[in-house]
Amino acid sequence: GIQVEQSPPDLILQEGANSTLRCNFSDSVNNLQWFHQNPWGQLINLFYIPSGTKQNGRLSATTVATERYSLLYISSSQTTDSGVYFCAVERKDGGATNKLIFGTGTLLAVQP
Amino acid sequence: GAGVSQSPSNKVTEKGKDVELRCDPISGHTALYWYRQSLGQGLEFLIYFQGNSAPDKSGLPSDRFSAERTGGSVSTLTIQRTQQEDSAVYLCASSFFGRTEAFFGQGTRLTVV
Numbered sequence: 001g002i003q004v005e006q007s008p009p010d011l012i013l014q015e016g017a018n019s020t021l022r023c024n025f026s027d028s029v030n031n032l033q034w035f036h037q038n039p040w041g042q043l044i045n046l047f048y049i050p051s052g053t054k055q056n057g058r059l060s061a062t063t064v065a066t067e068r069y070s071l072l073y074i075s076s077s078q079t080t081d082s083g084v085y086f087c088a089v090e091r092k093d094g095g096a097t098n099k100l101i102f103g104t105g106t107l108l109a110v111q112p
Numbered sequence: 113g114a115g116v117s118q119s120p121s122n123k124v125t126e127k128g129k130d131v132e133l134r135c136d137p138i139s140g141h142t143a144l145y146w147y148r149q150s151l152g153q154g155l156e157f158l159i160y161f162q163g164n165s166a167p168d169k170s171g172l173p174s175d176r177f178s179a180e181r182t183g184g185s186v187s188t189l190t191i192q193r194t195q196q197e198d199s200a201v202y203l204c205a206s207s208f209f210g211r212t213e214a215f216f217g218q219g220t221r222l223t224v225v
Contacts, residue, residue, distance in 0.1 A: 033213060033214065041149075041201060041218070042218055042219075043216040045215060048212070088155075088214075099145060100157070100214055101157060102155040102157075103154070104154045
């Protein structure tokens with residue numbers, strides 16, 4: 001099956017710093033999403049981004065589908081950005097649809 | 113509803129008992145997913161329903177686990193003869209159809225004692 005690898009596995013930042021999280025995947029995909037899991041366990045949708053670039057406030061994401069990776073940028077980090085960041089992909093399979101497969105996540109801690 | 117709703121939020125059960133976990137997807141969403149997340153771990157795929165197609169059950173860890181989706185809407189995940197290793201948060205998600213954005217419920221925290 002498709003492999004999804006995220007890096008770094010964990011990251012500690014001082015408030016105000018910028019960071020880049022990476023998601024590599026081993027096969028062509030129809031769908032790629034970034035999620036933030038907050039300390040209460042809720043999965044928050046950040047981006048639906050099978051290709052291209054999107055921005056939402058201090059966060060932006062870029063997916064280069066032909067090279068099988070996606071990047072999540074966090075600028076001017078805040079303590080509320082702490083948590084686990086997951087990417088999830090759906091493998092491309094002709095006309096069929098498939099389940100979302102999750103990466104192992106990046107644990108981010110933003111210190112005041 | 114406004115979002116994906118799961119019940120109960122928490123469930124404590126004795127080893128060997130059966131449990132049922134419920135997921136109410138976003139209205140109109142045809143795709144529904146179940147995942148399991150053990151403490152400090154990532155999300156493990158369990159089962160995927162897409163419209164009237166046969167579900168993808170490839171992630172169910174044993175024959176003690178089953179799921180159904182009635183009328184293309186509400187889904188129930190059943191775990192028979194629960195074991196301590198079944199303790200985890202069970203998460204449900206839905207999407208309009210495959211290849212579109214999936215949204216998650218708040219999860220059911222299952223503890224087997």
